[in-house]
Structure formats: structure tokens, C-alpha cells
Amino acid sequence: PTLARLTRSRRxxxxxxPPYAPCVAxxxxxGVDMRQVDIVEAPEKDVLWATEQCLRSGSCAAVLAWPRQADDRALRRLQVAAATGQALAFVFRDRSHLSNASPAALRLELEALPQPQLWVRKCRGGAVPTRPVPLARLAG
Incomplete structure (x- = not known):
């Protein structure tokens, strides 16, 4: 819903x-207006740099990125860049990074099996729920 709202307001x-081409349909x-969405293909060594530049630019409402390697220092740089450019930053990482430190205000873990659910792993300013939030299956 957030991306739909941003793109509908021409942001x-x-x-x-991304690991896969987004399914435009x-x-x-x-509700996402794909005319407002740009995809940047960057070599792995440049993913963090490209993400930081987009966040810092002030021309993006939100940036979604899939870096394979990002330590807490790199994530902090992205956080500062997002604040500077007044943008939302969404960084998707493999579950193997769950135990690594992160400056993120909100950390979520999605599980598909045995049933779709969302774990809140960190949320600034609030207690972390001890149970997952069940996600409704999409009708297909």
C-alpha cells in the first residue's frame, strides 16, 4: 500500500x-503506478553505492534493494542517506543475516512455510511481539 500511495502521488x-524481474501486472x-518505478541493475559490488545515491538524491520517495553483503556500517550509511533524502529505504536480506546487528528501525522476517507469517524482529520504540503475525493466503 505504501508504494501504491507514493506512486499514485507521482513520486x-x-x-x-532485484533477484527477479518484478511482476508488473x-x-x-x-495499485502501484509502474510509470513511477525505475529498476537499476547494478553489479553486486555497486548495489550499496547505487542504493545510497538514490536515497541521498532527494528525487526518490522509496528505494528497495537486495544487497548480498551489507554490514551494520553499510546499513547505517543507507539509513543516513534515507534521512538526508527524506526517502524510505527497504533492504531485503537473506535469513542468514538475522543474527547480525542492524541500525534499522524495523526488522521483519517473512516465513512461507508451514504457513505464511510475519515475525517482527525489531521495532524501535515498542515491544517486539513474541508471536508471529499470520498472513492471509492470496487467492490465486
Missing amino acids: NVVIVS GWQQQ
Whole structure:
């Protein structure tokens, strides 16, 4: 819903090095105006740099990125860049990074099996729920 709201208000969203090509029809079905979405393909060594530049620029409302390697220092740089550019930063990482430190205000873990659910692993200013939030299956 956030990306749909941003793109409908003609604000730019950038996707940096997604693992798969976004399903345009699916995003449109969720209300995202794909004319406001740009995809940046960057070599792995440049993913963090490209993400930081987009966040810092002030021309993006939100940036979504999939870096394979990002330590807490790199994540802090992205956080500062997002604050500077007044943008939302969404960083998607593999579950293997769950035990690593992160400056993120909100950390979520999605589980698909045995049933779709969302774990809140960190939330600034509030207690972390001890149970997952069940997610409704999409009708398909």
C-alpha cells in the first residue's frame, strides 16, 4: 500500500538489483503506478553505492534493494542517506543475516512455510511481539 500511495502521488520509487524481474501486472494489481518505478541493475559490488545515491538524491520517495553483503556500517550509511533524502529505504536480506546487528528501525522476517507469517524482529520504540503475525493466503 505504501508504494501504491507514493506512486499514485507521482513520486518515484527505485528498485536496485532485484533477484527477479518484478511482476508488473502484480504490482499494478496492488495499485502501484509502474510509470513511477525505475529498476537499476547494478553489479553486486555497486548495489550499496547505487542504493545510497538514490536515497541521498532527494528525487526518490522509496528505494528497495537486495544487497548480498551489507554490514551494520553499510546499513547505517543507507539509513543516513534515507534521512538526508527524506526517502524510505527497504533492504531485503537473506535469513542468514538475522543474527547480525542492524541500525534499522524495523526488522521483519517473512516465513512461507508451514504457513505464511510475519515475525517482527525489531521495532524501535515498542515491544517486539513474541508471536508471529499470520498472513492471509492470496487467492490465486
